[in-house]
Amino acid sequence: MSEFGEKFTISNTENIPGRQVTEFYGIVTGSTVRAKHIGKDILAGLKNLVGGELKGYTELLGEARQEALRRMIAEAESMGANAVVNVRFSTSSIAQGAAELFAYGTAVRVE
Amino acid sequence: MNPELVELAIQFSPVAFLLVLGLVAGTILERRHFADIRVRETRFRSLPAVTFSKPPADWAVDGCGLVAGSVVVSLDYFKRFAAALRIIFGGRIKAFEPLMDRGRREAILRMKQEAAETGYDAIINVRLETSRIANANGSTTAGVELMAYGTGLKLRNPLGNALPTEGA
Incomplete structure (x- = not known):
């Protein structure tokens, strides 16, 4: 997830290794709900016959997760944080064919 | 013959x-995938992915960031049929075990790939997650998503020969 650049750090550890946390801002969250494209669904249905990776779904979920992270980071930046620690992901099927991708963590300021 | x-x-x-x-x-696809996974696992052996939440004290960390890898995999028609039969009687469903295994290993490899491309030398605090992807009609499972994520570390002193690079 290098696209967020050098100035903003995200990690799923409790601290940023090698750096000192100076301030805590609290929880930040980001989420997105996505449904599959009907065309992709049909293609995946065909791929389901022989098994293996369903690339369309992999990409869809990967993009959705990036979007959730972006929203989480936007929230953290608006608080004045320069890092998010202890990031967790969760995925839930909220309706038929739709899934929520959710990312959350603790916004902090590191030296 | 009887009509x-x-x-x-x-x-x-x-x-x-x-x-x-x-x-x-x-x-055939499964066998090929496993062969490919083994080759790439050997290539990435020098980039350790561990579940410790803190780096060992002697690692001089020079930067870090989140890395993740995921894959959606599904069973083939025959195995799905066999699994459906097996579910009636209960017990071990062999059809699903290699599917989860290859999906999880693929996810870890993709995470390592991302870490290597970003310039990280190790990954700590690795977490694995599984979620089921439902079809639009909701009745059947379209696939299973396996995901691996962790914190990639850039080290000032590369790990060198800390881990064996060949054999096994």
């Missing part, structure tokens, strides 16, 4: 065709 039997055979031939297709193509 009723012929009619029955014609009626079920598409299903039989799909079962054979699933069995043959699914087995």
Whole structure:
């Protein structure tokens, strides 16, 4: 997830290794709900016959997760944080064919 | 030959065709995928991915960031059929075990790939997650998503020969 650049750090550890946390801002969250494209669904249905990776779904979920992270980071930046620690992901099927991708963590300021 | 039997055979031939297709193509694809996974695992052996939440004290960390890898995999038609039968009787469902294994290893490899591309030398606090992807009609499982994520570390002193790079 290098696209967020050098100035903003995200990690799923409790601290940023090698750096000192100076301030805590609290929880930040980001989420997105996505449904599959009907065309992709049909293609995946065909791929389901022989098994293996369903690339369309992999990409869809990967993009959705990036979007959730972006929203989480936007929230953290608006608080004045320069890092998010202890990031967790969760995925839930909220309706038929739709899934929520959710990312959350603790916004902090590191030296 | 009994005409009723012929009619029955014609009626079920598409299903039989799909079962054979699933069995043959699914087995070949799975074998190829496992071979590919083994090759890439050997290549990435020098980039350790561990579940400790803190780096060992002697690692001089020079930067870090989140890395993740995920894959959605599904069973072939034959295995899905076999699993559906097995679910009636209960017990170990062998069809699913290699699927989860290859998905998880693929996810870890993709995470390592991302870490290597970003310039990280190790990954700590690795977490694995599984979620089921439902079809639009909701009745059947379209696939399973396996995901791996962790914190990639850039080290000032590369790990060097801390881990064996060949063998095993």
